[in-house]
Amino acid sequence: MSATLRGLHQSALEVIQRPASEDSVTDSFGQFIQGVQPHHLTPTLLHRSKRMVLDSIGVGLLGSTTHVFQLALQHCQHMYAPDDVSSVYGRRGTRLSPTLAAFVNGVATHSMDFDDTWHPATHPSGAVLPALLAVSDMLPNNRKPSGRDFLLAFNVGIEVQGRLMRFSNEAQNIPKRFHPPTVVGTLGSAAACARLLSLERSQCSHALAIAASLSGAPMANAATQSKPLHIGNAARLGLEAALLSSIGLEASPRVLDDTSGVAGFSAFYEDYAPQPLTSPEEAGLRFLLEDQDMGFKRFPAHLGMHWVADAAASVHKLLLGELGSQGMGRGSQVVGQVQDILLRVPHSKYINRPFPESEHQARHSFQFNACSALLDGEVTVLSFSQEALQRPDLLALLGRVRVEHPHDNPANFDNMYGEVQVTLVGGDVLKGRCDTFYGHWRNPLTNESLKKKFCSNAGAVLPREKVEGLIEAVEGLDSLEDCSPLLAQLQ
Amino acid sequence: MDVTSLGFYSENSYYGYKGSMLSPLIKFLCLFQSVTESFGAAISSLNAVHLTDTVIHRSKRMMLDTLGVGLLGTSTAVFSKALQYSQFFKSVERSSVWGRSGMTLPPQYAAFVNGIAVHSMDFDDTWHPATHPSGAVLPAILALAETLPTQTSGLDLLLAFNAGIEVQGQLMRFSKEAHNIPRRFHPPAVVGVMGSAAASAKLLALSPAQCVHSLAIAASSAGAPMANAATQTKPLHTGNAARRGLEAAKLALLGLEGSQAILDLESGFGVFYSDYSPSELPGTNGGCGGGFRWVLEEQDVAIKRFPAHLGMHWVVDAALEARAKLGASGEPDLCKVQKVVLRVPPSRYIDCPFPAMEHQARHSFQFNACSALLDNQVSVNSFSGPQIDRPALRELLAKVRVENPQDNHPSFDKMYCEVTVEMEHGESVTARCDTFYGHWRKPLSQEDLVGKFEANASTVLSQEAVESVVDIIGNIEKCPDCTVLRSYLQMSRPTTHLFREHLG
Numbered sequence A: 001m002s003a004t005l006r007g008l009h010q011s012a013l014e015v016i017q018r019p020a021s022e023d024s025v026t027d028s029f030g031q032f033i034q035g036v037q038p039h040h041l042t043p044t045l046l047h048r049s050k051r052m053v054l055d056s057i058g059v060g061l062l063g064s065t066t067h068v069f070q071l072a073l074q075h076c077q078h079m080y081a082p083d084d085v086s087s088v089y090g091r092r093g094t095r096l097s098p099t100l101a102a103f104v105n106g107v108a109t110h111s112m113d114f115d116d117t118w119h120p121a122t123h124p125s126g127a128v129l130p131a132l133l134a135v136s137d138m139l140p141n142n143r144k145p146s147g148r149d150f151l152l153a154f155n156v157g158i159e160v161q162g163r164l165m166r167f168s169n170e171a172q173n174i175p176k177r178f179h180p181p182t183v184v185g186t187l188g189s190a191a192a193c194a195r196l197l198s199l200e201r202s203q204c205s206h207a208l209a210i211a212a213s214l215s216g217a218p219m220a221n222a223a224t225q226s227k228p229l230h231i232g233n234a235a236r237l238g239l240e241a242a243l244l245s246s247i248g249l250e251a252s253p254r255v256l257d258d259t260s261g262v263a264g265f266s267a268f269y270e271d272y273a274p275q276p277l278t279s280p281e282e283a284g285l286r287f288l289l290e291d292q293d294m295g296f297k298r299f300p301a302h303l304g305m306h307w308v309a310d311a312a313a314s315v316h317k318l319l320l321g322e323l324g325s326q327g328m329g330r331g332s333q334v335v336g337q338v339q340d341i342l343l344r345v346p347h348s349k350y351i352n353r354p355f356p357e358s359e360h361q362a363r364h365s366f367q368f369n370a371c372s373a374l375l376d377g378e379v380t381v382l383s384f385s386q387e388a389l390q391r392p393d394l395l396a397l398l399g400r401v402r403v404e405h406p407h408d409n410p411a412n413f414d415n416m417y418g419e420v421q422v423t424l425v426g427g428d429v430l431k432g433r434c435d436t437f438y439g440h441w442r443n444p445l446t447n448e449s450l451k452k453k454f455c456s457n458a459g460a461v462l463p464r465e466k467v468e469g470l471i472e473a474v475e476g477l478d479s480l481e482d483c484s485p486l487l488a489q490l491q
Numbered sequence B: 001m002d003v004t005s006l007g008f009y010s011e012n013s014y015y016g017y018k019g020s021m022l023s024p025l026i027k028f029l030c031l032f033q034s035v036t037e038s039f040g041a042a043i044s045s046l047n048a049v050h051l052t053d054t055v056i057h058r059s060k061r062m063m064l065d066t067l068g069v070g071l072l073g074t075s076t077a078v079f080s081k082a083l084q085y086s087q088f089f090k091s092v093e094r095s096s097v098w099g100r101s102g103m104t105l106p107p108q109y110a111a112f113v114n115g116i117a118v119h120s121m122d123f124d125d126t127w128h129p130a131t132h133p134s135g136a137v138l139p140a141i142l143a144l145a146e147t148l149p150t151q152t153s154g155l156d157l158l159l160a161f162n163a164g165i166e167v168q169g170q171l172m173r174f175s176k177e178a179h180n181i182p183r184r185f186h187p188p189a190v191v192g193v194m195g196s197a198a199a200s201a202k203l204l205a206l207s208p209a210q211c212v213h214s215l216a217i218a219a220s221s222a223g224a225p226m227a228n229a230a231t232q233t234k235p236l237h238t239g240n241a242a243r244r245g246l247e248a249a250k251l252a253l254l255g256l257e258g259s260q261a262i263l264d265l266e267s268g269f270g271v272f273y274s275d276y277s278p279s280e281l282p283g284t285n286g287g288c289g290g291g292f293r294w295v296l297e298e299q300d301v302a303i304k305r306f307p308a309h310l311g312m313h314w315v316v317d318a319a320l321e322a323r324a325k326l327g328a329s330g331e332p333d334l335c336k337v338q339k340v341v342l343r344v345p346p347s348r349y350i351d352c353p354f355p356a357m358e359h360q361a362r363h364s365f366q367f368n369a370c371s372a373l374l375d376n377q378v379s380v381n382s383f384s385g386p387q388i389d390r391p392a393l394r395e396l397l398a399k400v401r402v403e404n405p406q407d408n409h410p411s412f413d414k415m416y417c418e419v420t421v422e423m424e425h426g427e428s429v430t431a432r433c434d435t436f437y438g439h440w441r442k443p444l445s446q447e448d449l450v451g452k453f454e455a456n457a458s459t460v461l462s463q464e465a466v467e468s469v470v471d472i473i474g475n476i477e478k479c480p481d482c483t484v485l486r487s488y489l490q491m492s493r494p495t496t497h498l499f500r501e502h503l504g
Helices: A008-017 A025-035 A043-063 A067-079 A098-110 A125-138 A147-165 A180-196 A201-212 A219-223 A227-246 A303-323 A330-337 A366-376 A386-390 A392-398 A447-458 A464-475 B019-045 B053-073 B077-086 B107-119 B134-145 B154-172 B187-203 B208-219 B226-230 B234-254 B311-329 B365-375 B385-389 B391-397 B446-457 B463-474 B484-489 B496-503
Strands: A338-344 A401-404 A418-424 A429-434 B337-343 B400-403 B417-423 B428-433
Touching (some): A025 A180, A025 A201, A043 A147, A147 A180, A180 A201, A201 A227, A201 B226, A227 B077, A303 A330, A303 A366, A303 A418, A330 A392, A447 A464, B019 B187, B053 B154, B053 B446, B134 B154, B134 B187, B134 B234, B154 B187, B187 B208, B311 B365, B311 B417, B337 B365, B365 B417, B385 B391, B463 B484
Parallel strands (some): A338 A401, B337 B400
Antiparallel strands (some): B337 B417
16 A cells, blocks of 8 residues: 555545544634633623624724725625615615625725724624624524624634634734735634524534635735725625535535645645634633734724824824914915924835825825824824825825834834824924824723714714614623614614 | 826835836836736637637537536535525526526526536546636626626627636646646636636626726635545535636626736735746737637647546556456456556545545545446446445455556646556556546547537436537537527426435
């Protein structure tokens, strides 16, 4: 027998022949998804995940006003008929099949780059929440999940993403190849949906494996209008994977394991070292969200922008002090006074754009965000409108920006800083530095700030009663016997 | 402001330069998009005059073969599950499910399930570098054609089909990695979705820019890990390629945009390969009297004679020849075999000494050699449970040894298989196959190709339907409305109903 020639196929053969390996990483994930219990949700987890749910709904509702959302919705409505099942954010009376609703709501969530960001970097909630809402709509009226079950499924989806990102060093760096939400997000959605659908342990594993064949989109598209579809598809396809698994489709039982010669989930990373999850039956199960909180954005732009915006805002205050006036003509006064602007930021091609030409580019430009904050004292949703992009004051300032990449400023959301140094015409130099922007996990938004962001976002498309109704439903989610009050107010 | 007109201010270049530094840099940086643009331009401008006789001939054979294996594949469990799932969706536009009388699905899901059917038994065409090109394309364009407001002629269909095949062939030539045994991503999931997007874009008559975006959007749906290629999920790789390529084209039609340099960038399509070096497609103008040089013109596909990995075909042909030599003086007594030696290229994926399941049997040099020796043939029926488990076969399997000679490269272009059978009484025969019958160097005769189709299709369709499909595809370039295929593809045998119920 050719022992030397075994390996790939032989290992696949061995896996199939022996009963589902109790010690495989893949199996441990299946066990976790199926076996985790409501009592595992600590007060910290409940608090943090409810904030994520609220923020995610809010940015999704605001995102339903974007062009790309409209396009995605139109596509679904053309290619498919109305299906009175799952609600579409912010569109009264519009419902779609569950996977399609997950898709468009996911697109909405990521459409403005306003959704939550974690460390290692991904946007976890947008891949999970739309899918869970869609599934909840799908379940019969007398079998809706309780708020606690819903939250548990949500946390499963987040936890799976976090764990997967810790399987490689590559995931901790700036992504170069695959856009993280499309790698871990799809499996997160599959895990969450498998949980909410009460799949069996092996079905939970197969849902992850099926999802792996639906994962991975190149970074190049993350700089385009297609990016929000990455989250939309993660939500949709994860749900699809769970549904396919529920009717018996099977895939690789070792998809998360590192089997030599056969790339499973490891296909997406250059270095891959998976670890099994602690069994829910053992003590010591600890969710990552307990130790690593979420970052929430204050304005719709790449997370890195928040550092320079805060730094530039502090320089703006100093500048106003110098200029000794407020109100009319402020912009041109600023422009008149500023000779040179130096930004000290981490090196990252993706967010270094001296003259952004589109909304998307502006959301990914250190220079643009710094100058906007310098002019206005803050960056908001309105800072990225077409008019704002083209205002002469801003363009004038952009022309005076230089960028430096200090060695001590790594491109890493945990360690980076942003420094803005403005040299005035008279020779004075004003400096601002931000190590931790307000909204970062080390300096979290207060509940009040988070609610304010939500009201502003949701209020763009929903009437006041529903905005307040949603806040109430999410705040009390873990006590709701039935999550219908949440579902009923999304449009 | 039109971003695209300012070449290097494209969203994909990360450098910005002020005013006067533009000109020398624009030219250089514009090159960043030229491979992608050349694909968009080619897909959009290809028309009937570019189709050569060879390409028409070969692609019609591919279409017929694909329909046949797809129809047979509708009897599989994975098809059944995918169908069950797909019926969940409602739509106004509907496209046919092959082999299921009167059954329709939303177009993408018809593409999905039919694509799954095509690849469900590993019976579909194989190309070099390796992928299964047709299953990602034909289901998509047939589904799409059923929804178009204007008639789609057979020639339109052929053109779209070939656009889809061509794009796949070109993409696989952009890396050395694509020439090797795939380790990370299953090729149909990488290039197949791009082919489907190209073919769909062609059928929809999209502009060059929209063709570019179809490819870009499709790239975000490409890639599935090899680990699943050893499981029941594998056919979904082809089904999803068909479905999501179609979807990409429809989204591009609505105006969605992706990266305009998707094929140029390492962070674009290059993410799927560790060595990626794209080049522009030649224009369709051809210059000095040359037309469009199709990859299919230079490199034909292989058509399988039985549903197993392509490598099995070499070992089977060698085993059959060895058996014939043994039986030169009467039926060989295979119980008296002492040893069987297989000299094959190294490939862990298809080396399986004791397969326990259908999929493993289709990917086992040992199993296929022994089946050929025992039965004097390998066919669709060779891979059933009872056939896999029969004692005579298990006994023979135990006598097999595999060797990997140095000069035997794991490449469909270069490999060979040698089978040596040593009998107890000392007689020993060896046979070697360099090119199996069905390989592109030794293509199936038209009669045998049609015979394969008929055998497959008649498990599901009525005789009249089988003959009609052969006829329509045979003359597809003259057919004014290709959707006539639809009714025949659903014209099932009267007894098929009972058959299917039995399968559960």
